Amino acid sequence: MACVTGQHVRSPSSPIPNFLGLFMVLFYKSGPLRRTALMLGIAVLGLLFAGKGSGIGLALLRLCCGGLIAFRCLDWWRARQRPVAGCAKSPAGGHAVTACLPALVAYIDANQRYRFCNDSHGGITDVDPASLVGKTVCEVFGSSAYAVLAPELGVALQGSHAAFERVLQIGARRVDAHVEFVPDVVGGQVRGVYAVVVDLSARKRAEAQLGAERAHLRAALDAIADAVIITDVDGGISYMNPAAEALSGWAGSDAVGLASCAVLNVLDSTTRLPAPGLRGSALAEPPVVGIYRNAVLARRSGECVPIDGTAAAIADTMGGTAGAVVVLRDVTEACSLAAELTYQASHDALTGLINRREFELRVERAAAGGRGERVRHAMLYLDLDQFKIVNDTCGHVAGDALLRQLSRLLQASLRQSDTLGRLGGDEFGVLLEYCSEEAAVHTAEKLRRTVKDFNFVWRDKFFPIGVSIGLIGFGGDDLQMNDLLRMADAACYLAKDKGRNQVRVFKEDDLELMQRQGELDWASRIHRALSDNRFVLYVQKIRALGSNGSGPDHYEVLLRMRGEDGSVIPPMAFLPAAERYGLMGLIDRWVVRHCFLDLAERNPPGHPPHDLCAINLSGASLCDPGMLAYICEQFELCQVAPQAVCFEITETAAISNLADANELIQRLAAMGCKFALDDFGSGMSSFAYLKHLPVDYLKIDGEFVKDMVADPIDRAMVAAINQIGHVMGIQTIAEFVESDAILDALGEMGIDCAQGYTVQVPQPMLARRLVPAREVVEV
Numbered sequence: 001m002a003c004v005t006g007q008h009v010r011s012p013s014s015p016i017p018n019f020l021g022l023f024m025v026l027f028y029k030s031g032p033l034r035r036t037a038l039m040l041g042i043a044v045l046g047l048l049f050a051g052k053g054s055g056i057g058l059a060l061l062r063l064c065c066g067g068l069i070a071f072r073c074l075d076w077w078r079a080r081q082r083p084v085a086g087c088a089k090s091p092a093g094g095h096a097v098t099a100c101l102p103a104l105v106a107y108i109d110a111n112q113r114y115r116f117c118n119d120s121h122g123g124i125t126d127v128d129p130a131s132l133v134g135k136t137v138c139e140v141f142g143s144s145a146y147a148v149l150a151p152e153l154g155v156a157l158q159g160s161h162a163a164f165e166r167v168l169q170i171g172a173r174r175v176d177a178h179v180e181f182v183p184d185v186v187g188g189q190v191r192g193v194y195a196v197v198v199d200l201s202a203r204k205r206a207e208a209q210l211g212a213e214r215a216h217l218r219a220a221l222d223a224i225a226d227a228v229i230i231t232d233v234d235g236g237i238s239y240m241n242p243a244a245e246a247l248s249g250w251a252g253s254d255a256v257g258l259a260s261c262a263v264l265n266v267l268d269s270t271t272r273l274p275a276p277g278l279r280g281s282a283l284a285e286p287p288v289v290g291i292y293r294n295a296v297l298a299r300r301s302g303e304c305v306p307i308d309g310t311a312a313a314i315a316d317t318m319g320g321t322a323g324a325v326v327v328l329r330d331v332t333e334a335c336s337l338a339a340e341l342t343y344q345a346s347h348d349a350l351t352g353l354i355n356r357r358e359f360e361l362r363v364e365r366a367a368a369g370g371r372g373e374r375v376r377h378a379m380l381y382l383d384l385d386q387f388k389i390v391n392d393t394c395g396h397v398a399g400d401a402l403l404r405q406l407s408r409l410l411q412a413s414l415r416q417s418d419t420l421g422r423l424g425g426d427e428f429g430v431l432l433e434y435c436s437e438e439a440a441v442h443t444a445e446k447l448r449r450t451v452k453d454f455n456f457v458w459r460d461k462f463f464p465i466g467v468s469i470g471l472i473g474f475g476g477d478d479l480q481m482n483d484l485l486r487m488a489d490a491a492c493y494l495a496k497d498k499g500r501n502q503v504r505v506f507k508e509d510d511l512e513l514m515q516r517q518g519e520l521d522w523a524s525r526i527h528r529a530l531s532d533n534r535f536v537l538y539v540q541k542i543r544a545l546g547s548n549g550s551g552p553d554h555y556e557v558l559l560r561m562r563g564e565d566g567s568v569i570p571p572m573a574f575l576p577a578a579e580r581y582g583l584m585g586l587i588d589r590w591v592v593r594h595c596f597l598d599l600a601e602r603n604p605p606g607h608p609p610h611d612l613c614a615i616n617l618s619g620a621s622l623c624d625p626g627m628l629a630y631i632c633e634q635f636e637l638c639q640v641a642p643q644a645v646c647f648e649i650t651e652t653a654a655i656s657n658l659a660d661a662n663e664l665i666q667r668l669a670a671m672g673c674k675f676a677l678d679d680f681g682s683g684m685s686s687f688a689y690l691k692h693l694p695v696d697y698l699k700i701d702g703e704f705v706k707d708m709v710a711d712p713i714d715r716a717m718v719a720a721i722n723q724i725g726h727v728m729g730i731q732t733i734a735e736f737v738e739s740d741a742i743l744d745a746l747g748e749m750g751i752d753c754a755q756g757y758t759v760q761v762p763q764p765m766l767a768r769r770l771v772p773a774r775e776v777v778e779v
């Protein structure tokens, strides 16, 4: 650029001084081949003339030598000057150097006129570069941009280098420009200015966008609830958001520049040792990736805050590490919530004692711990006596108050190491670890007395309270928690059964306990049989005697259970347990549903039924408020005529639940169902009750029937029941008819129907259908 004076670059002048030089230059330009040929020609001529002694020959030889020397010099000089000269000589070559530059490169003379401008002119002006030379800066850039450039241009024309960034308004465009004016000083005179203008608009836009993104990021980091700390590659804090300041207690301005380990004092919440991953200068040792759980942050004040957190390395563009970002969260609330939930999951809300789940866990732990050793533990199962009375007389609030007060009393009577839990309702459990059976009996007696001596007063009422306690000692054996609870419960049940307010110790050989255990087993077997659909129905014909033989096919449905091994289990094996554990409602529903399905198959709707199916209903079902609705629903679903069904209820059940029984009988009888009073004569046998029970059949208890041929008293009983039934318009059915002699005697007596082995041995109900157990489980 030093020789730029206008549009073109000037060549320096040739050093060859004389005409011979000019002559040589002409040959020089003719090319190396011709040059060599000419020189050879001159040399040959020179030699020829010299041979003849002519002075021309010598001159020619001298010319040849001088030419060769001159050509060598020219070659050397041209080789040195070629790039500059090549560029300078051609206008296209001169522009080529700067043509592609993404900038305006120009020479401006002292009059502020353009003498040169590169072809691209960086896209900065709208003027064609070809027409630009000779124009003034103001003409090229316009007055607005010129007003910005003029002062700096003036400075440059004064001989000072001017470099600046400005926004230039060029036509309709705003150009962010970096401008440099370099004065061209020759001999102390400023001849012009070399100008470079670079359009920074795209870069500025990118910077602005980056700046905006940074601002957003900063705003997000500022607003975020988590503490964010950024460190440099050496582990020094370079940024903390406000949450980090609040969490750590450090002001960002104090912390920035400090080592991260000096500010982020993260400790293991249990050991209070530096948390793994943040120990020492870990953040300065990339790659750092860590998750912090169960940790606390020691704040600047020394106070510890439970935290969760992560740390991760920040990668730089070269694949190295630029620093680390640590995100911490204050989990104080979550920790206390978790502690609260853990407490709630293991404690009873009413009394504050541990709940059944937690109690069972502790028993399990004690049982497992002592296995194979000689240590002994004991467990007590406490059930308050007649607690219901408090609820029924004073309401549940009073009952709750009693449970709370008693819990405190019981707790106060136990050792620190003993565990008292509320197992549910009015039942409590006590685990006495490392306690012999004798000592446990002593403790149980103490608890019993404590409860007995407790006077619960609610408003003006006083309630004496008692407790029945079952006790089992364990340890060193293979008993599981479930076995222990079941055994202690069985012992407690017997304590209640034997008069309440007493302690009963579980003994393996206790017959009464074994019976209770058996019932418990049956209860779970019944549940399983119901869900596996393992109940089966048998039928036994009830034959009409005398002239009553043309009625419907009358039969009683009998229930059996099929064992897991396929054996048929008689009802007396499982019905007592079913009654005791409140399972009769479920069983009765199962029977009703299956009988109705069978009846529906055998008796097409729209025809008079040719069956009269007798179904037993338990005492529990008589007072079950949902039973009537269930039966009605099944009539509807199975499309069975109510006239095809006779419900049998035992005399004892009916009389014990007279009002409920009456209600059920009235409602179903109104639909067309028939009713039979079963086992009549075995229970209360008050004929007076019959007036209140509008039944269709009296079933004379088999105990009188089976011996009536031999026993005149039994015969008289059967006759009396038959007579009174007939007086009241009720048909009679004799059960247990096991011989033809009995059958004949019944016929003579005028009994209406007979049922027993002589008439028919019970047989499986034909064409019975199974329905999924879940359809009958709702009570």
Ligand SMILES: Nc1nc2c(ncn2[C@@H]2O[C@H](COP(=O)(O)OP(=O)(O)OP(=O)(O)O)[C@@H](O)[C@H]2O)c(=O)[nH]1
Binding pocket: 350, 383, 384, 385, 386, 387, 388, 389, 391, 395, 396, 397, 398, 399, 400, 403, 424, 425, 426, 496
């Ligand atoms: N107030 C109150 N009553 C409860 C609570 N949980 C269960 N119950 C009642 O406690 C009673 C426990 O029943 P039972 O143990 O059969 O009644 P009981 O009168 O103690 O009879 P026995 O144990 O045979 O002496 C039931 O009436 C339940 O409704 C409770 O949290 N608060």
